Amino acid sequence: MENRWNSGIHDRKLKEQICEIGRRVYDKGFAAANDGNISIRVGDNEVLCSPTMICKGFMTPDDICAVDMNGDQLAGKRKRTSEVLLHLAIMKERPDVKAVVHCHPPHATAFAVAREAIPQCVLPEVEVFMGEVPLAPYETPGGQEFASTVVPFLKATNTIILTNHGTVSFGKTLEEAYWKTEILDAYCRILILAKQIGGITYLGEQKSRELIDLKKRLGFDDPRFHNESCDLCGNSAFRDGYKEDAPQQKAFEKAPDYPGYLQKPTYDSGNGNGNIQLPAGMNMDDLVKMITDQVVSAMGK
Template identity: 70%
Template sequence: MSNQWNSGIHDRELKQQICEIGRRIYQRGFAAANDGNISLRVGENAVLCTPTMICKGFMTPEDICAVDMDGNQIAGQRKRTSEILLHLTIMKHRPDVKAVVHCHPPHATAFSIAGEPIPQCVLLEVEIFMGEVPIAPYATPGTPEFAETVLPFLKATNTIILKNHGTVSFGKDVQDAYWKTEILDSYCRMLMLARQLGRIDYFTETETRELLELKQRLGFDDPRFHLEDCDLCANNLLRKGYQEKAPEPTAFPAPPSYPCRLRSNGQPAPDDAASEPDLEQLVQAITDQVMDALTQSAG
């Protein structure tokens, strides 16, 4: 029988991957001093994680700890991160998730502090790779209550902003989880720069629907594929997850209203004026841009 997991808690190469992501988040200013934590699930009941009170930019494989799915430490010379419950909560409720990255990227964290929702329908890469990014309510870090703040949003996103704290992103491996953080912080920086210039321009309804069709063709899921009672750009897909009032935009203009009209096969319906040849050309052009962006990010 095939094993869906990696080779286990003593795999030095996997520990080295965690250390490499730690260096990246430190070098990019996503984790100052001892901030941030990273985890990688390597067994049915085994998760590698970073230790507490260590700079993520200078870790070695010997520093990496291991815990079971209840947070009990099962290996490692150093004490495991105090925020491991957040990671384990995500993994328990999303079996597809193998890695979690939590850190404090400055531009995204600024949105966290301000309680400003992340605008949708603005940038291609964000629509393709992320979609809506919710803001989980504040709770004291390291507590069970803190870990539970992300629960209402887990089924519909792979990236969450933590109110007055930072971000958490997750995926199939540590690099995938990290990339989502990098995309988010880069986008937040662009939004701030655009705001200084005076405004942001949203995609038109036709452009938005064509991007969603491209997203589906590339194999990425999105809650907007499955809902009819929603607005494509209004950050309302996850509104039911907010126990209190959902965050409202104050720094940016309200997005345009595009209802989620879907075809019977689940694909977003394009504008009636869009012809199929034009759509094919647009899909190819956007695909080329996405692939270029991935190549540059990997480099």
């Protein structure tokens, strides 16, 4: 069946792509035995997905199933994965999403079972390519209630940790969706290793802001571009999505209390450890004018 993506439920190349991502997931140790599932949207009402009860490292194109956007199976000799409703919930809420990867990467899943908030303002690549990662509440996998747990978080991220379960990442292509998983697990591994040797070091306010500026220039979206209440590196972008208490940082020192990206920044004092303390009654504009006047005066001597 042809459609606006010029593909369809019988497209062998796309089935091979699902198998290739399955091999990467399996080889990375992100999916033991029959864990995980993968999907790609191929039409207005058609999605290719991995079947249930199969190792993702050993799939062939002939194993791949097709379902409609309600989860009803359209094609395939094997039964579709029971967790495809999670994939479909994401695609329905995010029409830009064409591919979804769900698996159990061990380091990220360690954060899932501990319900530990993932620190921000630590690693440049994570700030630019990922941003804040929410933790969806636990629900028994397989049903619509499980699929609905991610919906409150979908507008602001392409990567979600599923509490006591694993991760789900998504994007315009299968590779993009997979890369999000790989970045997340690598970051979580670094955090765990850093904890073992003493802890993490947060970036300063200015450097954190520079990374968000870079993210904006590269064309990536971020909740901090739109929400004044989002602080620069605290876990706050998804506060409205948490029906229960938001996850807290227990294993790591709390992130510094920097103002939000849309708020007026403070300025580093030069020693990397603090901000300028303004004299009583003086605002930042007055301070800048005072320093400028002093520089101009010195140049005239």
